[in-house]
Amino acid sequence: xxxxxxxxxxxxxxxxxxxxxxxxxTACGRPAVATLTYVYADSTAVLGPLATxxxxxxxxxxxxxxxxxxxxxxxxxxxxxxxxxxxxPSGDDLEALANAVREAARPQQRAAGAGGGGRTAxxxxxxxxxxxxxxxxPDN
Numbered sequence: 001x002x003x004x005x006x007x008x009x010x011x012x013x014x015x016x017x018x019x020x021x022x023x024x025x026t027a028c029g030r031p032a033v034a035t036l037t038y039v040y041a042d043s044t045a046v047l048g049p050l051a052t053x054x055x056x057x058x059x060x061x062x063x064x065x066x067x068x069x070x071x072x073x074x075x076x077x078x079x080x081x082x083x084x085x086x087x088x089p090s091g092d093d094l095e096a097l098a099n100a101v102r103e104a105a106r107p108q109q110r111a112a113g114a115g116g117g118g119r120t121a122x123x124x125x126x127x128x129x130x131x132x133x134x135x136x137x138p139d140n
Contacts, residue, residue, distance in 0.1 A: 021054060023062035032060030036069065042130030045071045048080035076129065104131065 021032040035051040036059040038044070047066055051058055061069065071077045127134040 021050070021060050023065055024059040025061065025065050028062060028065065030062035030064065033063045034061050034066040035059070036061055036066075039130070039132075042132065043075045044078055044129065044132070045069070045075055046078045046080065078132075 022028070023030050023032050024036075032050055034047055034049060037046050037048075037057070039046060047061070047069055050060065054060065069077060125133055126136050
C-alpha cells in the first residue's frame with residue numbers, strides 16, 4: 001500500500017534570513033535583546049539595549065545570556081539596560097552624546113588648559129573611568 005502524504009518537509013532550514021536578530025552565542029537561537037561591546041582601552045564590557053543595526057564588532061545577546069554575562073578578571077561590566085528607559089533616545093540623551101563627542105574631539109585644549117599637570121575638578125563629576133564620566137544630577 002502506498003502512502004499519500006503531503007510534501008516532505010526538509011530538516012534543513014531555508015536560506016531566507018529572519019528579520020529577527022538572534023543571540024550571537026554558539027547554538028543559541030533565541031531573539032537578541034541586548035548588544036555587547038568592548039572598550040579595550042578601559043578594560044570595560046558595555047551591555048546596552050539592542051543596537052539599531054548589527055555591527056561586526058558587537059555581539060547581540062538574548063535575555064538569558066545578557067543576565068549571566070561576566071567579564072574577565074580585572075574588567076568592569078557596565079550595564080545600560082533600563083526597563084523604564086524610553087525606546088527612542090530623548091533630547092537629553094542626544095545632547096549628552098553630542099557633548100561627549102565635542103569633549104573627545106578637543107583633548108589637546110583640555111590638557112593645555114589644565115596648566116601644570118593638575119586637572120580642574122568638575123563639580124558635577126562623581127567618578128571617572130578612562131574617558132567615561134559619571135555626573136551628578138543637576139537637581140542635587
